[in-house]
Amino acid sequence: MSRTIQFAKAGGPEVLEFVESEVRAPGPNEVRIKVKAIGINRAEAMWRTDIYIEPVKFPASLGYEAAGIVDAVGSDVKGVAVGDDVSVIPSFSMNSYSTYGEVIIVPDYAVVAHPKSLSYAQAASVWMMFVTAYGALVEDAKVTRGDFVIIPAASSSVGLAAIQIANYAGAATIALTRTSAKRDALLKAGAAHVIATDEVDLVKEVMRITDNQGARVAFDPVGGPTFAKLISALSFGGIAFIYGALSEDVTPLPVLEMIAKVTTVKAHNIWLTSGDETRRKAAVEFVLKGLESGALKPVIDRTFKFDEMVEVHRYLETNGQFGKIVVTV
Structure with a gap:
């Protein structure tokens, strides 16, 4: 069983609800991840209020970024194995996949190995x-x-x-x-x-x-x-x-x-970048090299706990942060 966050109607942070359900097995090209940290984005607040670049299908989940440990892989997945430390690059519709959960399933093309020098919180914040x-x-x-x-x-x-x-x-x-x-x-x-x-x-x-x-x-x-x-x-x-x-x-x-x-x-x-395989790979390579050299560094404003997600969205909407908001799980 795993808790995820969903919402049944558009609205303020208070519409976010914890839902407990059994986690399914990943499909042939999917990866299941035990989440350690979640990166929070302005896009998710817009999604919650249904004013994003695509309409929301209710009941809805949300979340683009996360980092954690691979729990299971689909039959056709290559290059990713159970036990790997990975993070998730935004490259899918939140009508199809989401990252606000204790255990999540995402498409294999969205899964990136992150440098050992990064913590889970940092890895969840960069993409x-x-x-x-x-x-x-x-x-x-x-x-x-x-x-x-x-x-x-x-x-x-x-x-x-x-x-x-x-x-x-x-x-x-x-x-x-x-x-x-x-x-x-x-x-x-x-x-x-x-x-x-x-x-x-x-x-x-x-x-x-x-x-x-x-x-x-x-x-x-x-x-x-x-x-x-x-x-x-x-x-x-x-x-x-x-x-x-x-x-x-x-x-x-x-x-x-x-x-x-x-x-x-x-x-x-x-x-435009993450939705194209060639461009996505080039971007990942560029960012990884920058992170490894120290030219690029994660900037985390504040961390919250998973149980505080409603408060997280309230804080997000104050526009007072300096850098990324991250939730630990």
């Missing part, structure tokens, strides 16, 4: 944050030395990953945060520059930092009114990625300015 940033900044934009990268919501787990990924590629990062309260922490996390957007003019600051050239890339999970300012802060031929909708306001596009600057606006999500 969503690093692969999302890698897909946009390395795989697509190919950022390199001499590039400036603007990173809004820089204290989020993906924001911090983007700082590390851009640094790893040789680019200079401009971290955005609302006030100066997190400035020192962001600089310590590797940001070359920090702009407190409630305190100074965003566009003027970016232009000052870049000698009036603008940044080549913006990597934005927020949208809303500030998105137009990001366009203004880009260089000629710059790229603005949008991978989230933290702002509930309308996201305007300054069309004439975009035409004049030949700006590219691209929607981005992790599935």
Whole structure:
């Protein structure tokens, strides 16, 4: 028997319920894992409220990331054995699989061996944050030395990953945060520059930092009114990625300015990388090398216990965290 977390209707954290059931055997291409830690993502709060990029099928489960020990493998699974320490890379629909459970079943392509240097909590935290940033900044934009990268919501787990990924590629990062309260922490996390957007003019600051050239890339999970300012802060031929909708306001596009600057606006999500076998393997190799060299490091804000999952989601929605929230099982 195993406890999992499900919800029968969309709503606040209180809709999450513990359900105890017998764990089935894995299918031919599935892996069963005894979970030690679960990585928590903003996407799961959106899933819980049924405002995610796909509709929820009720009753629903949730969760994209976990780390633990392989308990059983399907008949066609290769390269993964019972007893292996593994983590789960987001690469499936939560209508099909989920990770909020004591024992879970996931597709074999989502299972990654994690370095011995990482704890279970760290291993559960790395894949969503690093692969999302890698897909946009390395795989697509190919950022390199001499590039400036603007990173809004820089204290989020993906924001911090983007700082590390851009640094790893040789680019200079401009971290955005609302006030100066997190400035020192962001600089310590590797940001070359920090702009407190409630305190100074965003566009003027970016232009000052870049000698009036603008940044080549913006990597934005927020949208809303500030998105137009990001366009203004880009260089000629710059790229603005949008991978989230933290702002509930309308996201305007300054069309004439975009035409004049030949700006590219691209929607981005992790599935472009994790949903393709070749790209997924390249991303995993890149992240593993970065972790092993120390260029990439997990950043955990706070850990909770599995029984505290409702409180976890309440904390997630305060937007006060610096890095990843992790649940231990």
